Amino acid sequence: MTGMKKGAGDDPFADDGKQSEQKDTDSSAAESSSESDDLSSDSQPKQQNRSMQIPYKFRRDGVQDGRTRVPLFLQSETKASERDALRELEDRFDDNVSLTDLREALVMVGLERLDEVETTLEEWGYGMTFE
Secondary structure (H helix, E strand, O other), X not given: OOOOOOOOOOOOOOOOOHXXXXXXXXXXXHHOOOHHHHHHHHOOOOOOOOOOOOOHHHHOOOOOOXXXXXXXXXXXXXXXXXXXXXXXXXXXXXXXXXXXXXXXHHHHHHHHOHHHHHHHHHHOOOOOOOO
């Protein structure tokens, strides 16, 4: 399969020039505002002071950026469920989902739900004693 993924060449954070024109208009209007407008704006949160956090998917060069390689061996049933989950999430997002991203998300959710992980490990025999 050749070609790029849908939208891979698009930069959703690129400045197309229209934003800078809008900023110039906004700053001119802000300078001409009255002192009472300035007082009322101080009581409201300012959007400019909040830094925009670019999602991990868009700020990396590739799926391996910022990650440590770890071996992963899966039982065939788990691999099949992983494939089904990948397809389901791609349908939900209407976009390609990286298998690496899916696996890390699954690990992160598992780390947040250790009680459920414990249950699965018990089903596999952990906690059993043979005294």
